[in-house]
Amino acid sequence: MEAHSSEVFVIGLTVFFLACIIGYYVVWSVTPALHSPLMGVTNAISSVIIVGAILAAGPQGFDTSKIFGLIGVVLASVNIFGGFLVTYRMLSMFKKKTKKTKEKD
Amino acid sequence: MSSNMVAILYLISALLFIFALRGLSHPESSRMGNIFGIIGMIIAVFTTLMFKSVLSYYEIGAAILIGGAIGSFIALRIEMTALPQLVAAFHSLVGLAAVFVAAAAFYDPVAFSIGKVGSIKTASLVEMSIGTFIGAITFSGSVLAFGKLQGTISGKPIVFKFQHLINAIIFLLIIFLIVLFVINQSPTIFWTIVIVSILLGFLVVIPIGGADMPVVVSMLNSYSGWAACGIGFTLSNNLLIITGALVGASGAILSYIMSKGMNRSIINVVLGGFGGEQDSSASKDNSDKIVKQGNAEDAAYIMKNADSVIIVPGYGMAVAQAQHALREMGDILKKEGIEVRYAIHPVAGRMPGHMNVLLAEANVPYEEVLELDEINHDFPMTEVSFVIGANDVTNPAAKTDESSPIFGMPILDVEKSQSVLFVKRSMATGYSGVDNELFYRDNTTMLFGDAKKMCEDIVKSLSA
Numbered sequence: 001m002e003a004h005s006s007e008v009f010v011i012g013l014t015v016f017f018l019a020c021i022i023g024y025y026v027v028w029s030v031t032p033a034l035h036s037p038l039m040g041v042t043n044a045i046s047s048v049i050i051v052g053a054i055l056a057a058g059p060q061g062f063d064t065s066k067i068f069g070l071i072g073v074v075l076a077s078v079n080i081f082g083g084f085l086v087t088y089r090m091l092s093m094f095k096k097k098t099k100k101t102k103e104k105d
Numbered sequence: 106m107s108s109n110m111v112a113i114l115y116l117i118s119a120l121l122f123i124f125a126l127r128g129l130s131h132p133e134s135s136r137m138g139n140i141f142g143i144i145g146m147i148i149a150v151f152t153t154l155m156f157k158s159v160l161s162y163y164e165i166g167a168a169i170l171i172g173g174a175i176g177s178f179i180a181l182r183i184e185m186t187a188l189p190q191l192v193a194a195f196h197s198l199v200g201l202a203a204v205f206v207a208a209a210a211f212y213d214p215v216a217f218s219i220g221k222v223g224s225i226k227t228a229s230l231v232e233m234s235i236g237t238f239i240g241a242i243t244f245s246g247s248v249l250a251f252g253k254l255q256g257t258i259s260g261k262p263i264v265f266k267f268q269h270l271i272n273a274i275i276f277l278l279i280i281f282l283i284v285l286f287v288i289n290q291s292p293t294i295f296w297t298i299v300i301v302s303i304l305l306g307f308l309v310v311i312p313i314g315g316a317d318m319p320v321v322v323s324m325l326n327s328y329s330g331w332a333a334c335g336i337g338f339t340l341s342n343n344l345l346i347i348t349g350a351l352v353g354a355s356g357a358i359l360s361y362i363m364s365k366g367m368n369r370s371i372i373n374v375v376l377g378g379f380g381g382e383q384d385s386s387a388s389k390d391n392s393d394k395i396v397k398q399g400n401a402e403d404a405a406y407i408m409k410n411a412d413s414v415i416i417v418p419g420y421g422m423a424v425a426q427a428q429h430a431l432r433e434m435g436d437i438l439k440k441e442g443i444e445v446r447y448a449i450h451p452v453a454g455r456m457p458g459h460m461n462v463l464l465a466e467a468n469v470p471y472e473e474v475l476e477l478d479e480i481n482h483d484f485p486m487t488e489v490s491f492v493i494g495a496n497d498v499t500n501p502a503a504k505t506d507e508s509s510p511i512f513g514m515p516i517l518d519v520e521k522s523q524s525v526l527f528v529k530r531s532m533a534t535g536y537s538g539v540d541n542e543l544f545y546r547d548n549t550t551m552l553f554g555d556a557k558k559m560c561e562d563i564v565k566s567l568s569a
Contacts, residue, residue, distance in 0.1 A: 006228070008341045009228055009338070009341075011343075012337070012338050012341060012343065012346055015343045015346050015347060016334065016338075016346050016347075016350050019119075019346065019347040019349075019350035019351060019354075020350045020353070020354050022123060022350075022351070023126075023350055023351040023352075023353070023354030023355060024354050024358070026123060026126045026127050026351070027126065027351075027354055027355045027358045027359075028358065029127065029130045030126065030129040030130055031129070031130055031131060031132070032362075032449075032451070032457075032458060032461075032476050033132070033449075033458060033461040033471055033474060033476070034129045034132065034135055034458060034461070035359060035362075035456075035457035035458030035461075036188060036454075036456060036457060036458035036459055036461065036462045037129060037135060037139075037458070037462075038126070038129050038355060038359070038457075038458070039192050039322070039323070039326055039355075039356075039359070039456065039457065039458075040192065041125055041126065041129070041138070041139060041142055042126070042326060042330065042351070042352040042355045042356065043192060043195045043196065043199065043326065043329070043352075044142060044146070045122045045125065045142055045145070045146065045348050045351070045352065046199050046329045046330050046332075046333045046348060046349065046352040047146075047198075047199055047202065048118075048122075048146065048149050048333065048344060048345060048348045049199065049202050049203055049206055049332075049333045049336055049345060050149075050150060050153075050202070051149055051150070051153045051340075051342060051344065051345060052206035052209075052210070052217075052336050052339075052340050052342070052345065053202060053205065053206050053209070054150070054153045054154065054159060054165055055153065055156065055158065055159065055216055055217060055340070056206060056209030056210065056213060056216055056217070057159075057161060057164060057165050057168065057209075058156065058158050058159030058160060058161060058165070058216065059158060059159075059160065059161070059213070059216055060160050060161055063212070063213065064209075064212045064213075065208075065209040065210075065212040065213030065216065066161070066164075066209075066213075068205045068206070068208045068209035068212065069205070069206070069209045070164055070165070070168045071202075071205050072202045072205040072206045072209065073165055073168035073169060073172065074168045074169075074171050074172040074175075075172065075198045075199075075201055075202040075205065076172065076198070076199070076202045077168065077169045077170075077171070077172025077173045077176060078172040078173070078175045078176035078179075078195075078198055079172075079176060079195050079198050079199055079202070080146055080172075080173070080176065081172070081173040081174075081176035081177045081180065082175075082176030082177065082179050082180040082191075082195055083176070083180075083195060084139060084142060084143050084146070085176070085177055085180035085181060086180040086183065086188070086191065087139050087142075088136075088139055089180065089181070090185075090188075090462050090465075091132070091135045091136045091139055092136070093462065093465035093466050094132040094135065094465050094471050095132075096132075096133070096470070
């Protein structure tokens with residue numbers, strides 16, 4: 001992706017503010033009971049930063065940048081798997097309880 | 106793959122992330138939302154792997170497997186009571202990853218098309234250093250929050266002279282360093298920014314007490330989003346910008362909700378010094394007042410003869426691991442035809458929504474679990490309030506006593522119910538250090554003991 005500095009920056013800024021507004025409305029619609037899963041999901045998706053880490057780790061050979069990239073991939077993967085899985089665990093507890101089937105555990 | 110194709114796939118991925126959050130508006134749609142999030146992430150990762158410049162599939166694959174295995178292992182084993190620590194730990198990783206990605210971009214700008222070593226574009230340098238700064242703060246702040254939540258570090262706020270002045274000076278120093286970095290692009294300055302930012306992250310969280318952690322965890326959630334945004338701007342990547350903004354907004358809103366639940370401004374929480382163990386000398390001397398004490402059988406008798414019971418769980422309930430015994434108690438009462446509901450205060454746990462998860466884990470149906478504004482007007486029509494492991498969130502002083510540190514905090518109106526049962530270990534004050542006048546009222550019965558043991562004993566008496 002080529003970058004024509006100022007133009008690209010303005011596009012990024014536009015996207016940024018629109019995304020903030022979407023985020024604002026979407027998050028207020030989240031039911032308070034699910035605020036913990038919300039943190040789990042946001043935690044997982046913020047690791048989309050892995051995209052940058054993959055680009056850095058991409059080239060062949062080994063240099064500083066590649067090592068940093070690979071470390072970034074490991075860290076972000078911990079979060080992606082961990083974040084989605086722990087959210088999955090939380091959400092599966094919020095299943096509608098079918099009457100009296102789980103009386104004793 | 107053409108750059109248009111890439112942009113479209115990234116857009117799809119961003120939309121799926123928005124749907125993932127949207128799904129959380131209801132428990133029934135939430136699991137689908139989580140799946141949207143996972144699909145979005147898979148699309149983002151594979152799209153990036155298709156780039157021409159990305160060739161080392163084995164190394165990247167191995168890195169994903171290692172990280173994924175560690176993440177899965179932790180996520181599957183973690184106790185739900187330890188959720189806040191886990192989230193704090195995860196935030197620290199996002200922050201650290203942001204620092205590494207920024208460093209990688211600095212050392213190999215060609216791979217990110219932002220210039221050449223030594224002549225990186227100014228805008229990219231600014232964005233890169235801001236991303237690094239926020240990432241590093243998120244990292245160290247989260248590590249400290251993790252320590253405080255886990256108990257490895259004392260939850261007491263650590264306050265010292267000129268704290269805020271020192272932080273302000275460090276912040277100015279970082280701005281100065283960033284300017285310097287943009288001018289001469291020196292690696293030494295880059296790493297100095299990282300180290301000083303890490304220091305600032307520690308200093309920012311250090312004065313904040315254990316009970317204020319819900320706000321801190323939410324705030325770090327927000328920071329981790331802004332860090333992703335910073336990197337997104339550096340790489341001119343809209344997916345990162347959108348996702349970062351979503352996460353940033355989410356964390357900011359949660360921090361706002363949490364501080365409102367304590368009737369304090371975010372600034373006040375951030376400046377810190379509140380919470381932790383405080384001497385209760387400020388509270389009025391109540392030693393001459395009489396407290397009505399009861400035992401499990403009394404409690405069982407009172408509740409058995411009621412029509413409606415509202416259970417008010419607090420963090421103490423979670424600490425005592427009493428949620429399963431509590432649910433069992435609720436089940437027996439329901440079988441007797443008594444209406445049982447749960448009232449959750451916004452700051453009942455150690456992170457937003459924590460108490461709801463703990464109750465859900467104990468198989469309490471979510472329809473029975475209500476938020477403060479949903480249930481507060483029902484207390485006058487309720488016969489028994491069963492308060493377990495909560496204190497400050499029921500204290501009427503928040504409404505009447507202007508000199509009280511918790512004045513103005515929204516509380517659950519348990520005092521309006523016909524009788525109140527208080528399960529507590531001792532007469533100790535809550536974390537705010539304020540005495541609760543409810544303890545001395547005629548219609549209050551204190552049940553002293555461990556929350557779990559008390560619930561089990563009540564269950565025994567109820568089934569006897």
